[in-house]
Amino acid sequence: AQSVPASQLGMWTSFLKSLASYNGDLSSMTAPPFILSSVSLTEYSQFWTEISDLFTGPASEPDPEKRMVAVVKWFIGTLRGQYCSRSENLGSEKKPLNPFLGELFIGQWSNESEDNKTVLVSEQVSHHPPVTAYNIWNDKHGVQLQGFNGIKSSISATSLTITVKQVGHAMLHIKKFDEYYLITLPALHIEGLFGGAPFVELEKKTHIVSSSGYVAELDYSGRGYFSGKKNSFKAKIASLKNRSAPLYSIKGRWSKVSHIKDEKTGTEELFWDAEKATRAPLEVKPIEQQLEKESRKAWQKVAEAVKLGDYSLIQVEKSKIENEQRELRKIEQENGITWKHECFVENPDPSVDPFEKAYLKLAPQIDHTLEHIRFRFSEEMYAKSAYRP
Numbered sequence: 001a002q003s004v005p006a007s008q009l010g011m012w013t014s015f016l017k018s019l020a021s022y023n024g025d026l027s028s029m030t031a032p033p034f035i036l037s038s039v040s041l042t043e044y045s046q047f048w049t050e051i052s053d054l055f056t057g058p059a060s061e062p063d064p065e066k067r068m069v070a071v072v073k074w075f076i077g078t079l080r081g082q083y084c085s086r087s088e089n090l091g092s093e094k095k096p097l098n099p100f101l102g103e104l105f106i107g108q109w110s111n112e113s114e115d116n117k118t119v120l121v122s123e124q125v126s127h128h129p130p131v132t133a134y135n136i137w138n139d140k141h142g143v144q145l146q147g148f149n150g151i152k153s154s155i156s157a158t159s160l161t162i163t164v165k166q167v168g169h170a171m172l173h174i175k176k177f178d179e180y181y182l183i184t185l186p187a188l189h190i191e192g193l194f195g196g197a198p199f200v201e202l203e204k205k206t207h208i209v210s211s212s213g214y215v216a217e218l219d220y221s222g223r224g225y226f227s228g229k230k231n232s233f234k235a236k237i238a239s240l241k242n243r244s245a246p247l248y249s250i251k252g253r254w255s256k257v258s259h260i261k262d263e264k265t266g267t268e269e270l271f272w273d274a275e276k277a278t279r280a281p282l283e284v285k286p287i288e289q290q291l292e293k294e295s296r297k298a299w300q301k302v303a304e305a306v307k308l309g310d311y312s313l314i315q316v317e318k319s320k321i322e323n324e325q326r327e328l329r330k331i332e333q334e335n336g337i338t339w340k341h342e343c344f345v346e347n348p349d350p351s352v353d354p355f356e357k358a359y360l361k362l363a364p365q366i367d368h369t370l371e372h373i374r375f376r377f378s379e380e381m382y383a384k385s386a387y388r389p
């Protein structure tokens, strides 16, 4: 569907031409206003836990095998929000604001009760290359998800498709069972650029491996693959002791309906219906109560300009932030000041950090090449910081 506003058609075609001489850094490309989002990439961490019941549910499942199935369901349940919400709500995928170093995004889901809140802290821990770290926890159910992600992207000028490899991983901890789950991130490509209505399709494989001895392999495909429908996937859940004999197989579409088959009994039933799920909106403080490094406060003027579609105002307000940031980096460099993160430790010590220790044990089980730079959330740093939901 041609969704390029007539007034910006010239900008879109010259933008598409610029893709041919692409330098590998999506964030550095100037795209026409209609494709810009007023939302910073730090906000995308919220897509992991918008469906609270799925996120906290596994903690109430006493059987480890069923708990693994519940964790796989939670993960599948995150995908529609992660990868389709802009297309569904705004008509196409959009280009998010590129967070500055140290940008923070804080929010919570109160889940309609005082003692059952889920808190989210997201920090841009690197600007070159862009890396967002996040920690999302619910004390009542004793579940904590932390991770970090960046992207490596390339463009095939012939098919005008942007291919994105995600760097980083997520780690889920279920306190009651002292169980850890390592979750790797899907590769994706952006289709539909030519028609001005780009959308995300997932590809290749990801894994979830648990310290309780189970592994899930998820295989994504889009149109023209095994099912020919968009957002298709297949998954197998097995015990690490016998990976060639899956306990469960799941297949369908992660943005719609999928079914699970119990390989022991042969029974098949509905696994997840993504369109029936309600994704709760994150509660974020009003901008006047936010600190200056919080995303919506920092980007307020740019976000307003994006909503106006006023290209020159967007550039003016954006370059104010970018110049200020360049100035800060220069001063730090001249004074030999190393950047201090607010809530995350870079390259944590596995002998003191349980998430890092669990990661090093789990990664080899799924041939996950260890990222050379890793970030972990620090309770002490958060306790000392001024940032609260």
Ligand SMILES: CCC(=O)OC[C@H](C)CC[C@H]1O[C@H]2C[C@H]3[C@@H]4CC=C5C[C@@H](O)CC[C@]5(C)[C@H]4CC[C@]3(C)[C@H]2[C@@H]1C
Pocket: 026, 027, 029, 030, 031, 035, 044, 045, 047, 082, 083, 093, 094, 095, 096, 149, 151, 162, 164, 166, 190, 198, 200
């Ligand atoms: C600069 C090129 C340009 O503007 O092209 C316009 C198109 C919108 C394509 C480029 C942008 O597409 C966006 C999609 C973004 C990903 C969406 C979801 C996630 C999951 C989340 O958990 C982590 C971040 C991630 C991977 C987003 C990363 C940034 C992406 C690829 C945006 C592209 C700049």
